Amino acid sequence: ELPSRVTIWEVGPRDGLQNEKSVVPVAVKLEFLDRLAAAGLTTLEATSFVHPKWVPQLADAEELLADLTQRDGVRYPVLVPNARGLDRALAAGVGHIAVFASATETFAQRNLNSTLDEQFAMFEPVITRARAEGLEVRGYLSMCFGDPWEGAVPAAQVARAGTRLLELGCSELSLGDTIGVATAGQVERLLDTFTENGVGVGSLAVHFHDTYGQALTNTLAALRRGVSTVDSSAGGLGGCPYAESATGNLATEDLVWLLDGLGVGHGVDLDALVATSAWMAEQLGRPSPSRVVRALGG
Numbered sequence: 001e002l003p004s005r006v007t008i009w010e011v012g013p014r015d016g017l018q019n020e021k022s023v024v025p026v027a028v029k030l031e032f033l034d035r036l037a038a039a040g041l042t043t044l045e046a047t048s049f050v051h052p053k054w055v056p057q058l059a060d061a062e063e064l065l066a067d068l069t070q071r072d073g074v075r076y077p078v079l080v081p082n083a084r085g086l087d088r089a090l091a092a093g094v095g096h097i098a099v100f101a102s103a104t105e106t107f108a109q110r111n112l113n114s115t116l117d118e119q120f121a122m123f124e125p126v127i128t129r130a131r132a133e134g135l136e137v138r139g140y141l142s143m144c145f146g147d148p149w150e151g152a153v154p155a156a157q158v159a160r161a162g163t164r165l166l167e168l169g170c171s172e173l174s175l176g177d178t179i180g181v182a183t184a185g186q187v188e189r190l191l192d193t194f195t196e197n198g199v200g201v202g203s204l205a206v207h208f209h210d211t212y213g214q215a216l217t218n219t220l221a222a223l224r225r226g227v228s229t230v231d232s233s234a235g236g237l238g239g240c241p242y243a244e245s246a247t248g249n250l251a252t253e254d255l256v257w258l259l260d261g262l263g264v265g266h267g268v269d270l271d272a273l274v275a276t277s278a279w280m281a282e283q284l285g286r287p288s289p290s291r292v293v294r295a296l297g298g
């Protein structure tokens with residue numbers, strides 16, 4: 001039942017850094033991206049074209065992409081919330097975008113300044129135009145398991161919102177545990193709910209934050225259901241500025257260690273990745289929260 005190979009969707013440069021208080025210099029971000037690519041990661045979520053006041057850390061998106069040397073065989077998706085964001089992303093020459101929706105009313109309000117329904121109205125023309133321009137479009141769905149304001153989120157509600165994103169034209173749906181509260185049984189139930197609604201695991205990815213230390217266990221539950229795209233961030237950096245109590249993502253190193261043990265392919269050089277996260281931790285002035293980075297002496 002386990003996939004033979006997993007695509008690691010590296011979100012460190014975007015989700016990992018977006019919550020960082022002091023602005024990381026563009027040169028450091030560029031080196032981070034290049035070292036991640038050199039370590040064998042082939043999907044690097046580079047930045048976001050969101051309102052610069054909402055996420056000041058990523059206000060340098062244009063500059064970053066202008067100076068980025070894109071490697072062959074590596075894709076560099078970016079987050080885009082609306083028409084203005086798509087204009088900016090197209091001008092920067094990106095080939096892959098991700099829109100990001102909320103499964104709950106409160107987080108749609110807090111993260112996108114819109115209602116649950118309005119967010120889809122905002123995304124529809126963005127997805128249509130992006131696809132007409134030949135871009136690939138991923139859809140994120142946040143608060144798939146629990147929401148800090150609304151509590152547990154019913155699987156049927158999540159499946160409804162996720163199905164809408166796929167129907168609007170997203171080629172892949174990433175299920176986000178934004179605040180890291182999910183447990184493995186809940187992951188299995190949500191994936192089964194999607195399957196029952198006609199959405200196969202082939203179009204699903206998982207995106208776990210590690211607040212309660214469950215990210216790796218949840219990932220294993222998803223792998224056993226056949227999910228083969230997993231989001232993670234190098235060194236376990238991350239958190240969402242608009243979600244109370246969100247901490248870092250599943251660390252890419254922890255994921256790689258698990259996949260190696262399972263004999264599942266991933267293409268990443270763990271030593272090079274650990275060295276990159278150790279270097280990034282120095283830049284940020286605090287140790288990596290990843291257990292594997294610490295164990296391997298990063």
Ligand code: HMG
Pocket residue numbers: 015018048049050051052054055079081082084085086088100111112113140141142143176177178179207209239240241242
């Ligand atoms: P708004 O204030 O409602 O925007 O924000 P608006 O449409 O009313 O426009 C107001 C002004 O902003 C206008 O300028 C627009 O041009 C400008 P004015 O005419 O007043 O001079 N504007 C923009 N400027 C630059 N880029 C843009 C843009 N859009 C409007 N894209 C908005 C609405 C969606 C823009 C805002 O809420 C926003 O930027 N939100 C982003 C929040 C965010 O980035 N959150 C973190 C990412 S999501 C996440 O981390 C979860 C995830 O990891 C999965 C998981 O863990 O669950 C993906």
Ligand code: MG
Pocket residue numbers: 015176178207209239240
């Ligand atoms: Mg996230």
